[in-house]
Amino acid sequence: MKMEIDNKILIFSSIFLLTESILESSFPLTVLPLKFGEKNDSRIYYSDKSVLDSFKYYGYTSSDLSIPSPFGLATPDIDCEVIDTLCPQMIQVFHVSVNGSPRLVSWNDLKENETMEIIDEAGYVGSWPGYCGTSNGALVEMFSPLLKEFQYATTNEDILKARWNEDRHFWHPTKVIGYLFNATDPIRTVNYPFNAIRPLDNVVFNKILLRLRPIIRAKDSNGLVAFTTSLKENDYLKLYKFDKVFNISLIDQMTNVPVISDACGKMMLIYEFSNPITRTYRLKLRDSDPNEEMVKRAGYVFREESSARRCLGDIQPIYEFQNPGKQSDIHYVSTPEEINEYNVTKRWTNLGLMGFSSWGNFAFAKR
Known part of the structure; x- marks a missing residue:
């Protein structure tokens, strides 16, 4: 009987220590807000100015109207242990060039498309809202059939503006690449638990x-x-x-x-x-x-x-x-x-x- 009690105590102690270890799990995080540059009617979205410099040959320059998004991507320099162990479903995003046109794409899209030239890593986004500290701000890819160009929305306001635009370029969303981090506090510590409840009121979540x-x-x-x-x-x-x-x-x-x-x-x-x-x-x-x-x-x-x-x-x-x-x-x-x-x-x-x-x-x- 004593051995059985000792075993139970040992099991509960192990569970307690494991839980305590998990609850203390955290990692430092730097968030890179998304900004944009312009060329006529086209925009380039970038998380680091070096990306903008890579597209200067194609006529893209920084914009005076560019207000950093309240959302951003986790720095591409995030610890590999965080990605492999704590947040394995984080999505890696890249800056790429397609015939001189800038785009943001996930690794899954990139590895299946040989026409994309990698410019730089953009960072990481979450698989769903709240995952590993992400917000309900979605990185939404949008396409204009008239311009044959891509743009990106990061807020509900961006999406609502795109629904009706005076320039008649008829932007519409094609996919949600992932969910962004709040960029108002760019340097922070993300603490366990990492997974929030998926917010059904998100404008791009669980919708047709x-x-x-x-x-x-x-x-x-x-x-x-x-x-x-x-x-x-x-x-x-x-x-x-x-x-x-x-x-x-x-x-x-x-x-x-x-x-x-x-x-x-x-x-x-x-x-x-x-x-x-x-x-x-x-x-x-x-x-x-x-x-x-x-x-x-x-x-x-x-x-x-x-x-x-x-x-x-x-x-x-x-x-x-x-x-x-x-x-x-x-x-x-x-x-x-x-x-x-x-x-x-x-x-x-x-x-x-x-x-x-x-x-x-x-x-x-x-x-």
């Missing part, structure tokens, strides 16, 4: 990326207007030029409808129609005029407001108005102020509610 197509107005030399979600490679609009982006978007016509419908409710497809008689090119739910020709699919809207709002939060209706004195004059509105203006002040014909959607170039839908 929903690509949106802003409604674009174009005009020809005679002042005729057309509404589309893409001017590219459209023979019907080859004589039209870009005029305006509306703060109303359709859900991308290539979206995974079953997945989004399951999360956010039923969807309806909007088409682009051309009418040579009324000389209109507009967005419509269905073909209701024998003179109209369906040109292509423009995108989706949600049928029900409540389920879509629960899923996306920022949801607005899309109403179509037509000038009774000039049928080619079409306008799409969503706010109560605009609806009142076209109903009461301008006395245009309200052609009805088309459905519900969001705004900008992308949104995150809750699963």
